[in-house]
Amino acid sequence: MFNAVAEPRRREILDLLMEGERPVGDIVERLELGQPQVSKHLKVLREVGLVDAREDGRMRVYRLNGRGLKPIHDWVSNYERTWSERFDALDVVLDELKDKEARDERP
Amino acid sequence: MFNAVAEPRRREILDLLMEGERPVGDIVERLELGQPQVSKHLKVLREVGLVDAREDGRMRVYRLNGRGLKPIHDWVSNYERTWSERFDALDVVLDELKDKEARDERP
DNA sequence: TTGACACATTCCCATATGGGTATATATTGT
DNA sequence: ACAATATATACCCATATGGGAATGTGTCAA
Structure with a gap:
């Protein structure tokens, strides 16, 4: 999924x-890329769950x-303290609290 | 660098x-991978600036x-609000403050 | 039903990449 | 100087991947 x-x-x-x-058509326009290529990229993104598709008539949204x-995000966050000196002990505690709240709200 | x-x-x-x-030797041991492979991976990581090497006798640390x-981290953070409902307006303000402080301290 | 449209899929090709093996380079110890 | 050690590099091979062109599939409109 990192790969995607x-x-x-x-x-x-x-x-x-x-x-x-x-x-899809809009994406093809904006990216200036072939339609098959866009479809293939979207397939990859779908397979790793980064996008969802909805059928709307003859188009897929x-x-x-x-x-x-x-x-x-979780993986990279482990490294955040290596470059952000502000990411000190207090920040760690606060972030953990924030995570905990998030879990309690949406278990 | 995403690629690395x-x-x-x-x-x-x-x-x-x-x-x-x-x-390098320690990494080879731990990863159970060939030494040339590890060296090549380290080269990639060096080229994108994710690791630095220091010479110590006949070994490179x-x-x-x-x-x-x-x-x-910055790129992914833009998406954080799409999954974290706690990432509301207040959190955004706080994070921006934190960023600002960091910039002021290490410009 | 037929044709146009929106998208997915298939096939082909060129390139990139990771692992494996062998070899080159540099440094230490004797 | 020579052997051993630590690492880097070169070469080969199999595989994965992205783009391009062609084709397949489903849907709407007349």
């Missing part, structure tokens, strides 16, 4: 979908599923 | 280096440079 995001065009697709759901990026 | 981190073994190397600097992961 390692592709520049796929990151562009995700960035685009952050604006809102989009049919793709929607971002940002939660799929949480594993990456 | 997309490789599982390279992430293992980074995770290992989080414990502290290590010569590699050290983590976590700051190189900041771009990834």
Whole structure:
């Protein structure tokens, strides 16, 4: 899944979908990439759960599923303290509290 | 650079280096991977600035440079709000403050 | 039903990449 | 100087992957 995001065009697709759901055609236009290529990238993103598709007539509307990026966020966050000196003991505690709250609210 | 981190073994190397600097031999042992392979992975990580090397006699001691992961962290953080409902307006303000402080301290 | 449209899938090709093996380079110890 | 050690590099091979072109599938409109 790190792999899915390692592709520049796929990151562009995700960035685009952050604006809102989009049919394939729109993505093809914006990325200036062939339609089959976009479909293939979307397939990869679908397989790792980073996007969902909704059928609307003869078009498929793709929607971002940002939660799929949480594993990456979690992994990278472990390294945050190596560059952010502000990420000291207090910050760690606060972040853990924030995480705990989030878990309690949506178990 | 996303690419460098997309490789599982390279992430293992980074995770290992989080414990502290290590010569190549130690990494080879821990990863149970060939020495040339480890050297090649380290080369990739060096080229994207995720690790630094220090010469110590006939061995090269590699050290983590976590700051190189900041771009990834920044990119993924844009998506955090899509899965964390606690990431509301107040949190955004607080995080921006934290960023600002960090910039002021290390410009 | 037929044709146009939106998208997915297939096939082909060029390139990149990771592992394995062998070898080169540099440094230490004797 | 020589052998051993630590690491880097070169070469080979199998596989994965992205783009391009062609084709398949399902849907709407007339």
